[in-house]
Amino acid sequence: MLRCLERRLAKWISPRAMLEELGPKLNRTPDLETMPFDLPVHGDLQFEDLAGLFASTPLDHAVVFMTIRQTAYLFGLVRRMDARNVLEIGRYKGGSTFAIAAAMRGQGQFWSVDLGEKEARLKKDSAPAYDNQIRDICKRFGLRVNMLVGDARTIQIETGELDLVFIDGDHSYDGVKNDFQRFGRRVRLGGAVLFDDAVPGGLFEAHTDTVGRLVREIEAEGEFRLVKSVNRLAHMERAMPRRK
Numbered sequence: 001m002l003r004c005l006e007r008r009l010a011k012w013i014s015p016r017a018m019l020e021e022l023g024p025k026l027n028r029t030p031d032l033e034t035m036p037f038d039l040p041v042h043g044d045l046q047f048e049d050l051a052g053l054f055a056s057t058p059l060d061h062a063v064v065f066m067t068i069r070q071t072a073y074l075f076g077l078v079r080r081m082d083a084r085n086v087l088e089i090g091r092y093k094g095g096s097t098f099a100i101a102a103a104m105r106g107q108g109q110f111w112s113v114d115l116g117e118k119e120a121r122l123k124k125d126s127a128p129a130y131d132n133q134i135r136d137i138c139k140r141f142g143l144r145v146n147m148l149v150g151d152a153r154t155i156q157i158e159t160g161e162l163d164l165v166f167i168d169g170d171h172s173y174d175g176v177k178n179d180f181q182r183f184g185r186r187v188r189l190g191g192a193v194l195f196d197d198a199v200p201g202g203l204f205e206a207h208t209d210t211v212g213r214l215v216r217e218i219e220a221e222g223e224f225r226l227v228k229s230v231n232r233l234a235h236m237e238r239a240m241p242r243r244k
C-alpha cells in the first residue's frame with residue numbers, strides 16, 4: 001500500500017520521507033533503551049507490558065479512541081486490580097468497552113454509559129449500530145457489559161462502591177466535572193479514576209483547559225492522588241476514604 005501511494009505521489013512528495021520526518025515527532029524515541037513500562041512489572045511480563053513496542057500516537061485510532069499504550073494500561077490495571085465493579089462514560093464504537101470487558105473476564109459488574117450522539121453525528125454506513133456490535137462480540141466471548149444509553153449528567157445508576165471509573169464522555173469542563181462528581185467519587189479507597197485526554201500528547205491538542213484543569217484541581221484537593229499519566233490518559237487513585 002505504501003509503495004502504491006509512493007508511486008502515485010512520487011512526483012510531488014515521498015510518503016516515506018514524510019513518515020521519517022513525522023515518525024519521531026509522534027513517537028519520540030522509539031527504541032528499547034527508552035521503552036516505557038507503564039505498569040510495574042512483577043514476575044512474568046504480561047502482554048500489556050509490551051505496549052511500548054508499538055507505535056502509540058493519536059493516529060492509532062481505529063475502533064478504540066486511545067493509543068495502544070493507554071489501552072494496554074487500562075486493560076492491565078483492570079486485570080491487576082481484579083476490578084469487579086467498573087463504570088465507563090463514553091464508549092462510542094466500543095473499543096474501550098471491549099478492552100475493559102475482556103480484562104474483567106465476564107466477572108463482576110460493568111456499566112457503560114453513552115448518549116449515542118457521536119454515532120448519530122458521524123456514522124454514515126449501514127453496518128450494524130455500534131451498540132449491537134458490542135453486544136454481539138461480548139456474547140461471543142462470554143463477557144458482560146450493562147450498556148446504558150443516556151446522559152451522564154442525569155442518568156440514575158445504582159452501583160454502590162466502584163473499583164474503577166473510566167471517564168471519556170463530554171470533554172467540556174462542566175461535563176467532565178459532572179462525571180467525576182457523580183461517578184468518579186464513588187470509587188473505593190485505592191480505587192482508580194481514569195480520565196482520557198487530560199494530558200497533551202502527540203500532535204493533537206489535549207483538553208488541558210477542561211479535563212486537565214479538573215485533574216489538577218482534584219489533585220490539589222488531596223482526596224485523590226495522580227498516580228501517573230500514560231500518553232493522554234491520567235490515572236488518579238482515591239487516597240482518602242469516601243466522605244459519608
Ligand SMILES: C[S@@+](CC[C@H](N)C(=O)[O-])C[C@H]1O[C@@H](n2cnc3c(N)ncnc32)[C@H](O)[C@@H]1O
Pocket residue numbers: 063064065066089090091092093094095096097113114115116117118119150151152153168169170171175
Ligand atoms: C471519545 S468518544 C469515547 C471513545 C471510547 N472511550 C474509546 O476509547 O474508544 C466519547 C463518547 O462520549 C459520548 N458522550 C458525550 N457526552 C456524553 C454524555 N453527557 N453522557 C454520556 N455520553 C456522552 C459520545 O456520544 C461519544 O460516544
